[in-house]
Amino acid sequence: MNVKVVYLARLREALGCSEEVLTLASASPTLGDVLTLLRERGEPWSYELGEGRAVRAAINHEMAASDAAVCAGDEIAFFPPVTGG
Amino acid sequence: MEMNVRLTEADARISVQHDDFDMAAEVAMLRERDSRVGAVAIFIGTVREMNDGGSEATSIQTMTLEHYPGMTEKALAKIVAEAAQRFDILGATVIHRVGELKPLDQIVLVAVKSAHRGDAFDACRFIMDYLKTQAPFWKKETRAKDAHWVDARESDDEAAARWQLPRNR
Numbered sequence: 294m295n296v297k298v299v300y301l302a303r304l305r306e307a308l309g310c311s312e313e314v315l316t317l318a319s320a321s322p323t324l325g326d327v328l329t330l331l332r333e334r335g336e337p338w339s340y341e342l343g344e345g346r347a348v349r350a351a352i353n354h355e356m357a358a359s360d361a362a363v364c365a366g367d368e369i370a371f372f373p374p375v376t377g378g
Numbered sequence: 379m380e381m382n383v384r385l386t387e388a389d390a391r392i393s394v395q396h397d398d399f400d401m402a403a404e405v406a407m408l409r410e411r412d413s414r415v416g417a418v419a420i421f422i423g424t425v426r427e428m429n430d431g432g433s434e435a436t437s438i439q440t441m442t443l444e445h446y447p448g449m450t451e452k453a454l455a456k457i458v459a460e461a462a463q464r465f466d467i468l469g470a471t472v473i474h475r476v477g478e479l480k481p482l483d484q485i486v487l488v489a490v491k492s493a494h495r496g497d498a499f500d501a502c503r504f505i506m507d508y509l510k511t512q513a514p515f516w517k518k519e520t521r522a523k524d525a526h527w528v529d530a531r532e533s534d535d536e537a538a539a540r541w542q543l544p545r546n547r
Contacts, residue, residue, distance in 0.1 A: 302444050302516035303527040347530070349546070354449035356512065356544070370446060370514075374530035374546045377443065377474060377515020378423050378486050378506060 294365035298327070301372035304348070307341045317363065324350055325359035327369060347374050389469035390458040394450050396477040399487050408471050408489050415468055419498035421488040421506050427481035436521045443476045443485070446514035450474075457508045464541075465501040467492045472505060474515060504541055511538040511546035 299312045319326055328348075332339045342348055350357050351370040363369065391408070393399075401422060409415055425441045458470045473487040488505045492498040517528040535545045 299446075301446055301514070302518075351446070351449055351514070354446075354452050368448075370449070372446065372514065373516065373527065375511065375514055376517045376528045376530055377445070377513050378510045 294322075296327070296363060296366065297368045298331075299368060299370040301370060303373050304341060304371055307337055309337075322363045323359065324352065324357055324361045324363055324369065327363060328359065342371065348372070349374055390455060390462075391469075391471040391473075392451055392454045392458065393473045394445060394447075394454070394476055395473065396475065398475070398484060399473045401484075401487060401489075404471050404473065404487060405489055408469055408491050412468065412491065414493055415491045416493045417495040417498040418489060418491045419495070419502035420490075421486075421502050422484055423486040423506075425479050425481050425483045425485060438481055438519050438521060440520045441479045441481075441483075441485075442518045442520065442525075443474075443479065444516045444518065445474075445476050449514050453513045454509070457505055457512065460508065461490070461501045461505050464504065465492070465497040466494075467497055467501045470501065470505065472509070474509075474513070476515070507534075507537040507541060508543055510534040511543065 294317050295314050296317060297312060298315050300308050300310055305311050315327065317327065328342055331342050349372055352361055352363065352367050401420065405418055405420065409418060427437050454472050458472060461467060461470065468491045471487065471489045475485055479485060488502050490498045490502045490505065492501065511534055518525055519528060530546050538545065
């Protein structure tokens with residue numbers, strides 16, 4: 294299945310990517326599976342999206358945790374903790 | 379007689395915009411012909427010239443606010459709806475600017491109307507505390523020599539935790 298992945302703010306700059314279409318092999322993937330796949334690309338992905346980094350995610354514009362299910366056509370966003378206001 | 383009046387979508391004005399806002403005009407619009415209102419609480423966030431602490435604080439030249447179009451408006455509407463669930467309020471306006479701002483510029487306006495001050499004050503603070511940790515905005519500061527993304531603050535998480543809200547950092 295294909296999903297759209299969006300990167301925002303500092304993460305977009307660090308990864309040099311604002312959005313892409315990602316193909317997932319698993320039949321019922323989670324957000325955690327998407328993260329694992331991206332980390333396997335090596336640097337800078339493995340560091341910027343690594344366990345020790347503060348990365349937040351949304352699925353279809355709702356904040357989501359790593360165990361959230363991902364469906365075909367979803368828009369997944371990765372971003373740093375928010376700093377508005 | 380309805381005992382538990384919930385805020386409808388029509389009572390929430392949400393705007394994410396580049397342009398500045400006029401607080402007086404916004405409050406006038408919020409209050410217009412609504413004689414149930416006995417209290418309006420207003421919060422305005424502005425761009426500071428100096429960063430926090432540290433003696434070598436250098437002055438900020440510009441503050442650029444990025445957001446996540448599509449999610450931002452939904453997140454703000456959800457925050458106002460949550461405030462309406464928790465507090466007895468009659469309406470709210472939330473305006474957040476994006477793009478390049480300078481010191482002294484206004485960033486955010488939260489105005490809440492209610493019959494009484496307690497709910498207006500509480501809901502206004504709740505909306506700001508929630509926005510600080512849940513609305514997808516990011517600040518980037520530009521100083522004389524460099525630009526950097528502002529880090530999330532622990533104090534914002536503590537403020538959100540007072541309302542039993544999720545943490546951000």
